[in-house]
Amino acid sequence: MTFDAAVEVGVAAFCAGAEPPSDDEVLSRLTGAGVEPWLAERLLIFLPMAYTRRLLPDVRFPDAVVAPGGRVSLPAEPVFVAASARALQAGRGEIERVALRSSEISAINKALNAGSQLSDLVPGETVLVEDLEPVEPGDGSVPSPRAVFEGLLRGHHVLLDGETKADAKLFVHPAPAGVVMAQVDFAVSHPALATSWLVESFAGHGTTWREAIGGALRKFERGSLHPIVDGLLRPGAAPDQVVRERYEHPGGAFDLVLGAQLTMFTDRPVPSAGPLFDRLSEALRSVPLTRKVHGLRLFIAYHDGRLQTNEVLLDGEQWPGGEAVVADSPAPLPDGRVAVRLFCLLVPVDGV
Structure with a gap:
C-alpha cells in the first residue's frame, strides 16, 4: 500500500483555513471527501507526530505509541512512514501548522517551562485512548498516482532502472465547498530526453478524492501515456494508441508520436485540432532542435470564441512562437466553453 497521496490530502486538511482546525474538523474534511475512516484516523494521529520529529530532529522520540490493545510500532505503520517522508519536504509554516497540534509538542513545552533542556528530553510514548481501527485492504479511497503510473508502465512491460525513472505527485488546490481539486504531475526521466525530466500535468475534480485523482489519471492515460511509452520508454509498444508520422526538420528528421x-468543458463534437497542429509543426521548423527526444504540449481554452488560455510548451518551457500561432487561429467552437489538449513526442529517426 502506498500512501503518498493520502498524506498530501491530510496535510491539506490540516492547513485549510486561516485558523488551525479542530480534530473533528480535520476528520470531517477527510471523511467528507471520501477518505475511509481507518485512514483518516491515522492521518489525524500520525501526521502531527511525523512533523514534530521534523521540527525537533535532535529530540529522541519513541518509535511506538501505546493503545489499549498494545504497543503500535511507528516504523511498521505505512501511513506514519509516508508522513515522515512528506515532512522532509515541508516548509517552516506548514511544519508548524501541523506539528504544533501534537500532544508531544505540548508535553515538551511543559517540560521546557519547568526548566528542562531540550537536548536532555526523552519524551514518553504517546498513549491512545482507543485502539486504531483495523487497516482495510486497498488505498483508503485515496489512490496513489505514483502507484497507478508504475502499474500502467508495468502493463506496457516498461522496466524502470537507474537511467529510466518515473514519478507522479499529487498537488491539492483550494476548491468550493463540497468539491475537491487534484493536480497530478507525471514525470519521466530518460537519457534520450532533451530535458532531465519530462512532466505532464493534469487536473481532476469531484466530490471525493477518488473521483478527482481518477479524473486526472484518466486524462493522462488517454492523452500522454501512450506517446511517452511508444515514443520513448518502449518504442513501438502502443502502435494502436498513437499516430506516428515522419516530420522533416532542418536539424534532421523526427518521428512525431x-x-x-482531449476535449473538455463541452459535450458537443469538437473539430480536430490537426490543422492547428500542422501550423505549429511548420512554425517549429524555425526552432533549433537537438537530436534528442522533445516534448510538445498544446492546451487551449475558449469562452464564446474568445481565447482564455494559450499554453504551448516545448520541452516544458513556454514557446512564444507556438502561442503566436494559436492566437492567430480560429476557435474550435463559436460559443460556449471548450478546451483542447494535445501532446506529442518528437523522436529522432535514428532511434532512442
Missing part, C-alpha cells in the same frame, strides 16, 4: 486529442 501524437496522442489522442
